[in-house]
Amino acid sequence: MKSRFARTGTALIGALAGTLLAAGAASAQPAYPSVTQARLDNAAASKGWLMFNRSYAGDDYAPFAQINTKNVASLKPAWSSAKIDIPNGFEGTPIVNGDYMFATTPLDHLIAFNAKTGKKLWEYDYDLPKTALKTVCCDVNNRGVAVYGNEVFMGTLDNHVLALDATTGKVLWNVALEKPGIGYSISEAPMIVDGKVIIGSGGGEYGARGFIVGLDAQTGKLLWKTYTIPSPSEPGGKTWPAGAYKHGGGSPWMTGTYDPKTKQLFWGVGNPGPWLASMRPGNNLYSDSVIAIDPNTGAIKWHYQYTRNDTWDYDGVNTAQLADITYKGKPYHALVEANRNGYFYAINRETGKLIYAVPFVHDTSITGIKDGQAVNNMKLRPALDKQIFTCPSFLGGKNWWPGAVDPATNMAYVPTLHACMTMKGVPVSYAAGLPYLGETFEMKPDPASPHHMGSIQAIDLSTGKQVWQHRTKEPWDGGAMATSGGLVFSGTADGHLYAFDAKTGKILWKSPYLGSGIIANPMSYEIDGKQYVAVWSGWGGVWPLWSGKLGASLAKAPRGGQLHVFALNG
16 A cells, blocks of 8 residues: 655654645545544444444444344445455454544554445555564554544554544644554554543563553643553552563553443453563463553552463453343343453453353363452463463464444354464563563364364353354454344454344355455444445454464465445445
8 A cells, every 4th residue: 555644753743644645625525523522422322333342331232223134134235445455454443423434454554435435535544664563463453543523543553643633634643652663562443531542552472561541632642651560669569570560561452441430441451471471470460451440540440350370371451341231130230251261251340350250162271260260270381391282272262353242132242263272481581672472382273173263152141151153164353243133243264244143143144255354343334324334354463473284274365455335235
C-alpha cells in the first residue's frame, strides 16, 4: 500500500500528516454524527458499531434481527473493498458511526469508507519506522480505532497514539508513549471513557514492563500511567524477586471493558517475563490477571490472577466480558472469560472474587481450582534440564480473538484452539530489543482431539459447561459475534464466514470463499433500516508464526486482506 502521508514528529501536537486522498472530498461526504459520552454509554443499542467489542460490556452482541435464523440463508455480498496486498494478518474490527466506517490494516493504515456503499472517503497511511518491527512478537497487526467527538483515535506499532479528524483524516495530535525497537508496541484498539483515551502496551516477550495510560482526548496530554508490573514499593511488588519487575512483561495488549455504573475499567494483563518461571519465584502480580482500574486516576482497585507464576505463556489478556448471571440460584454482576489457561471463568466484577471456573479444553497444566485459584501442575513445569509436554499450548485454549455473549440464550460463544506443546528451559538474560523467553517450545497435536485443532463452542453462563460445539480440522482463529436474530457469526482459516443457530450450533449459512483465511471479528450495523454484516479476510497472526509443523497444512494459504460486507438481497 503506497503511503500518501508524511510522518509526524515524535510528540508533535496538532500536525497534519500529509494531504487528503482527494482534496475537497469532505464536502461530498455524508454528515458525521458527533460521538458523545452518552452515546458511548449506550453503544449496545446503537445502530452502528461504536467500539472494538461493540459496547463497554465487550460482549460482541448486536441487537439486530433483520437477518435471522429464518432468512440468513439468503445473505448476499453487498460490497467489498479492493484487495490490499499486505501479506500479514488482518485482525481489525471496523467501527461504524452513521454512514462512516473506519477500518485498520496491518502496518497501521486507516481507511474511511461509506458504510452503505463501500466508497473510500479517505485513507491515512502511517509511516512506520522499520525499527519498530524489531520488537513485534506476533504479526504487525492493528486491531482498530476508537471514536469520540468528531475524532478517530489509533495506536501504532512504534508506540504512538494519534487523533485524526473523522471526516478528513487530518492528524490533530500525535504523541509517543515509548521509543520503538526497545521492546514495546501497540496493536490494540483504544477505548474512550469520559474524554480519556485508554490504551495499553505490548511487549511481554521482550521484557518490556507493561503499562496502561489515560490521555486527554482533546490534546493527547498524559493524564495517568499505571504499570501492570508493580515496583517493590507498590502493592503486589513483593511478589517478584528484587529488580525483576523492571523487565517483568505483563503487557495489557488487548482492549478491555468498562462498567459505567461503577466507573471501573477491566483490563487483562499478559504473561510474565521471562517465560521460565524458575527465574522469577513468586506469584508475579499482576501478570496473567484481570485488573479493575479507576479511569480517572489509573489506580488499581482489585485484581484476579488466573495463573500464578506462569511458565506456559498463558496471558490473561482475553477480554473479560460483562454479563449478569445466576449461579446456583444466586445472581451476580460478573465478568466472564475463556482464559488461555484452558478454563472458562466467571468473576464477581464488584469484588474480584471467583464465582466459578470450568475447563473448556483438554487441560493438563492446571489440575483444578482450590480456594478460588487455579492450581498449577508442578510436574509439568519446564526447567533447564527438563522438557515437558502439556495442554493447552502457549497459544491457549482461546487466544485474543473475541468471543460473544448472548443475553437471550444465556450463552458465551468461544472460538477454541485444541493443541498442546513441549517446552524446555534455556538460559537467557535481558537485553533491550531482544526476545526474553528462557524456553524453547514446539506445538503438538492434542491427544484428546487428534483430528480437530479448532472449534467454536457455546457455554452456558449459569454453569460454565458446554452446550454445543462445532469442530474443524484447522485452528479456529476468528472472532465471534452474536445477534438478536438468533445467530452467531464467525470466520475460519478456510476463508469462509459462517452463521450458526445460536441455540443449537447448526450451520445456517456459509459465505462464498473470501480469498484468504479469517482471523478478525465479524461485526454488524444498520443504515436506513438495512442490516449489514462485515468482516476482514486476511490470513496471518500467531498461527503461521508459531505453530511450526502443526501448521504445515496452512503454510501456503493465500495472503492479502479484503473487507467483505453482506446484507439480505445484496
